[in-house]
Amino acid sequence: MTVLRSLVLFVLAALAEIGGAWLVWQGWREQRGLWWVAAGVLALGAYGFVATLQPDANFGRILAAYGGVFVAGSLVWGMVVDGFRPDRWDLTGAVICLVGVAVIMYAPRGA
Incomplete structure (x- = not known):
C-alpha cells in the first residue's frame, strides 16, 4: 500500500507542477493573461x-x-494537451528515467 500511495502522490505532484508550469507558459508566453499565471503559481x-x-x-x-x-x-x-508526438528516443529516455525512479524509491534497503 505504501508503494501505491507513493505512486499516486507522484502523479498528483506531476499534475500540479507540470500543469502549473503550463499555465504560466500559457499566461505569459501565449499572452492569455495574468490570471493564467496566477493559477500556475498556485x-x-x-x-x-x-x-x-x-x-x-x-x-x-x-x-x-x-x-x-x-x-x-x-x-x-x-x-495529451499540446499534440506533441515524442519520437522513440524521447520514449526511451522516459523509460530510463522511470526505471531510475523505481530504483531510487523502491529498491530494498537494509536497516
Missing part, C-alpha cells in the same frame, strides 16, 4: 505540498525520483 505551490506527503522522509531522494516522473509526465502532458 498549482506550483500545491506541488511543493504534495511532495511533502511522500512516505519516505528523505527530501533528496524524493526530489531526485520526482525528476524522472517529471520527465515522463512532461512528455505525456505534451501529447
